[in-house]
Amino acid sequence: MVTIKDIARRAGVNPSVVSRALNNKYGVRKSTKERIIAIAEEMGYYPNTAARRLVTRKSGMIGVMMADISEPFYAQIIKGMEYVASKTGYTLLFSNSYDSLEQTDVLQKMIVAESVDGLVIVGSNTQDTNFTRTLLKQEIPFVLIERNLPQEKMNCIWIDNVEGAYLATRHLLEKGHKKIAHIAGNPQNQVTIERITGFKKAVSEFGLSEADCPVLYGNYVSQDGYREMKKILSRYAGCTGVFTANDSMAYGALHAIHEAALVVPKDIAVVGFDDLEFSAFTNPPLTTIRQPRYEMGKKSLEILTKILQGREKNGINLCLSFDLIIRNSA
Amino acid sequence: MVTIKDIARRAGVNPSVVSRALNNKYGVRKSTKERIIAIAEEMGYYPNTAARRLVTRKSGMIGVMMADISEPFYAQIIKGMEYVASKTGYTLLFSNSYDSLEQTDVLQKMIVAESVDGLVIVGSNTQDTNFTRTLLKQEIPFVLIERNLPQEKMNCIWIDNVEGAYLATRHLLEKGHKKIAHIAGNPQNQVTIERITGFKKAVSEFGLSEADCPVLYGNYVSQDGYREMKKILSRYAGCTGVFTANDSMAYGALHAIHEAALVVPKDIAVVGFDDLEFSAFTNPPLTTIRQPRYEMGKKSLEILTKILQGREKNGINLCLSFDLIIRNSA
DNA sequence: TTGTAGGCGTTATCAC
DNA sequence: GTGATAACGCCTACAA
Numbered sequence A, B: 001m002v003t004i005k006d007i008a009r010r011a012g013v014n015p016s017v018v019s020r021a022l023n024n025k026y027g028v029r030k031s032t033k034e035r036i037i038a039i040a041e042e043m044g045y046y047p048n049t050a051a052r053r054l055v056t057r058k059s060g061m062i063g064v065m066m067a068d069i070s071e072p073f074y075a076q077i078i079k080g081m082e083y084v085a086s087k088t089g090y091t092l093l094f095s096n097s098y099d100s101l102e103q104t105d106v107l108q109k110m111i112v113a114e115s116v117d118g119l120v121i122v123g124s125n126t127q128d129t130n131f132t133r134t135l136l137k138q139e140i141p142f143v144l145i146e147r148n149l150p151q152e153k154m155n156c157i158w159i160d161n162v163e164g165a166y167l168a169t170r171h172l173l174e175k176g177h178k179k180i181a182h183i184a185g186n187p188q189n190q191v192t193i194e195r196i197t198g199f200k201k202a203v204s205e206f207g208l209s210e211a212d213c214p215v216l217y218g219n220y221v222s223q224d225g226y227r228e229m230k231k232i233l234s235r236y237a238g239c240t241g242v243f244t245a246n247d248s249m250a251y252g253a254l255h256a257i258h259e260a261a262l263v264v265p266k267d268i269a270v271v272g273f274d275d276l277e278f279s280a281f282t283n284p285p286l287t288t289i290r291q292p293r294y295e296m297g298k299k300s301l302e303i304l305t306k307i308l309q310g311r312e313k314n315g316i317n318l319c320l321s322f323d324l325i326i327r328n329s330a
Numbered sequence C: 001t002t003g004t005a006g007g008c009g010t011t012a013t014c015a016c
Numbered sequence D: 001g002t003g004a005t006a007a008c009g010c011c012t013a014c015a016a
Helices: A004-011 A015-022 A030-043 A049-056 A072-088 A106-113 A131-137 A161-174 A190-205 A222-235 A247-259 A277-281 A293-308 B004-011 B015-022 B030-043 B049-056 B072-088 B106-113 B131-137 B161-174 B190-205 B222-235 B247-259 B277-281 B293-308
Strands: A061-066 A091-096 A118-122 A142-145 A156-159 A180-184 A215-217 A241-244 A269-274 A287-290 A317-320 A323-325 B061-066 B091-096 B118-122 B142-145 B155-159 B180-184 B215-217 B241-244 B269-274 B287-290 B317-320 B323-325
Touching: A004 A015, A004 A030, A015 A030, A049 B049, A061 A072, A061 A106, A072 A091, A072 A118, A072 A277, A072 A293, A072 B072, A091 A106, A091 B091, A106 A118, A106 A131, A118 A293, A131 A142, A142 A293, A156 A161, A156 A293, A161 A180, A161 A190, A161 A241, A161 A269, A161 A287, A161 A323, A180 A190, A180 A222, A190 A215, A215 A222, A222 A241, A222 A247, A222 B277, A241 A247, A247 A269, A247 A277, A247 B277, A277 B222, A277 B247, A293 A317, B004 B015, B004 B030, B015 B030, B061 B072, B061 B106, B072 B091, B072 B118, B072 B277, B072 B293, B091 B106, B106 B118, B106 B131, B118 B293, B131 B142, B142 B293, B155 B161, B155 B293, B161 B180, B161 B190, B161 B241, B161 B269, B161 B287, B161 B323, B180 B190, B180 B222, B190 B215, B215 B222, B222 B241, B222 B247, B241 B247, B247 B269, B247 B277, B293 B317
Parallel strands: A061 A091, A061 A118, A118 A142, A142 A156, A156 A317, A180 A215, A180 A241, A241 A269, A269 A287, B061 B091, B061 B118, B118 B142, B142 B155, B155 B317, B180 B215, B180 B241, B241 B269, B269 B287
Antiparallel strands: A287 A323, B287 B323
């Protein structure tokens, strides 16, 4: 392993000079600096992060918490983050929160053991109410994606889920459907509540009764969409339209509809939410609300980086826009 | 921040005793050890990883390289790895190699800057021929997934892609198809070559001519499957069966077939490879070869962990089994 | 502009 | 069984 001492010896200077030269600090003659840099390169020097971390108390790592990294929903968010991370030199550390951030010590581990400099938290359970306070107290910068907490010093990136769900539902209603159902997500989730609200708003605006427009619950996975769609087919015979809280559940719903030998959108129309990559390839291609996932990830890291570098202060609230992507399922 | 010094002071012992007690080393009286552990817990002590890393020269991190973490193919592999990592206390560090491992310095960065203790490399370009030598020379343990290199001291986890592709193709042939096509992957990829070999093996075994069984190329993404399927429809009119090198391309192919108003499997049968989660939800559900992705990830980390702990030596070669999952697309 | 010295928190090697 | 002390590689006052 090549250390600054080795370089210093070769360059005939003191290690501290090497340190300053390599870190672009003032007080090193240009010629010495260039010589040192050349030697470092030649010797294949890489700073020892552990040593640096120990003295600077910065890790150069950003922790990313999400429910389950294997969900396709997160793929583009991660990609957006990585784009910024690779440019700014930060390393991303991922961790799954599964059901709850607070029931496990994943957050504490990230902060104390891995000593991340900052955090991005995607989603998170509404029942997790303490972690923001803890993070604020520990003065570790963090950005929340998919949440909009009105508290001070909070950094949030979100889309207006009420409006998104409203738009999706409205699209069904404008096509003339009189009985439509909503397959909602896990009610512990904030976005679930918001999308239900949007659904009901559209329904009432069109003068339909809540009895004709039932809300069913899944947990954002295909299997649940399939299960709930089968319920709809058996219990709500007149239902001709379904709005699912995300695309994965829409996939399951489409499958159940096909199995029942019904045709989409002729017999039943389906609208999803998210616009996952795959949604262009369902049969028929899925009409859905596109979330700017890549941008969410990118922005989250841009904001966090700026805050870490002191070029920005906490309290950023960013509401991104969504789009209704009309394909053939509704 | 609580350090072992703080604990030592409270316990009335020397920091080194605390270190030994907390690390389960010999030479600490049971009563002292218990007292120290209690105090550490009470004070909320977490060891400083940077300091520990600096002196032990171990990072407790395992680097994971794959082409693109956002590809759904990797999701279950990652999950399998995480399962083991969380049990053994290792932290996973992901990095994308995109086209090539060697054209960027991602590997070197992981090793030198992050000082990972070991590596798992999924896939990798056949043109990347030097990295194994480099890793071997640096004596950093690594496990290769989706590759089977016959060299000594190499740890490989793989499935027999020739046989898998053979089985998939054979399934089409046994259904009576006389003209079938293969949408292969990127020819720089080892598995691409192997799956083409399996395809050709089955074709020749059934006495079909290569002219009737063309091989087309995509890069394992849906869009390419769509594009190549359209080519097949226009150029190879009599073709009634398609074997795609992975499921994502099968999705694109199904889409192209539907667009042409043809019916799967009546007009054209489709067989994929991988058995992604979504493949049960395509229309019709996809017949495909299931790769044990979760197990690949799990095994890779189990092997690596054992090697890192000295409980196993390099040179593990693990061939996992696959299954033909027959659904309705063929 | 450069060198010296101290310390970050931990572990390891000795004495005792 | 316990304590003192020296590293690990780097950074940063401060002194020269």
